[in-house]
Amino acid sequence: MLLYLKLYYEFFKIGLFTIGGGLATIPFLKNLSESTHWFSNTDLVNMIAISESTPGAIGINMATYTGYLTGGTLGGVVSTVGLITPSIIIILLISSVLKKFKENIFVNAAFYGLRAASTGLIVAATIEIFKISFLHLNSINIKALILGIILFTLIRKIKINPIFLIFISGIIGIIFKI
Incomplete structure (x- = not known):
């Protein structure tokens, strides 16, 4: 029972302080991994x-995935509920x-600051994903880097459907074990 309370509490905190969408949760999850050891960087x-x-x-x-890894199906449900509770409130x-304060200068300034904070969190997440995906023990995973460059180019230049790329x-990962 204590595990489920801890899962709820940790994801409640993440849900409360994550501003900028799902990618902004990545730095919080990395911190959670380091403090609880519930999952590794590979996880x-x-x-x-x-x-x-x-x-x-x-x-x-x-x-949901973290909760499931840590506490099974109930852990997945508890973590998900913990994450969404702050948003609902x-x-x-x-x-x-x-509605009353829509044109208030302080409210608009606060939203301006929140946009900057969410951008910073997303950039931090991108850097962490890059390091984990392409760097391993201070060496570069050349195959993964080449695949990443090719996919980035295909998305930007040719506009290939992301579902197809995923x-x-x-399949490429399975074949070449990138």
């Missing part, structure tokens, strides 16, 4: 890959008040 990369490859919000998918409070990347 974190796998969570990101699975969360990005499945329907739904990445933050919720990652919370905050949205209910803000929506009742925001599917192909999975």
Whole structure:
């Protein structure tokens, strides 16, 4: 029972302080990994890959996956509920008040600052994903880096459907064990 309370509490905190969407949860999950040892950096990369490859919000998918790894099915449910509880509370409070303060200079300034904070969290997450995916024990995983460059180019230049790229990347990973 203590494990489930801890899962709820940890994901409640992540849900309360994560601003900027699911990718912004990655630095918090990395910190959670280091403080609890519930999952490794490899598990974190796998969570990101699975969360990005499945329907739904990445933050919720990652919370569910982490909870499942740590406490089974009930752990997945508890972690997910913990993550979404702060959002529900905050949205209910803000929506009742925001209409009155929509044009307030302080409210607009706060949202401006929150956008900067969420951008910083997403950039930090991107750097962590890059390090975990392409660097291993101070050496570069050349095959993964080449695949990443090719996929990035295909997405930016040719506009290939991301679902197709996810599917192909999975197959390439299986074949070449990237």
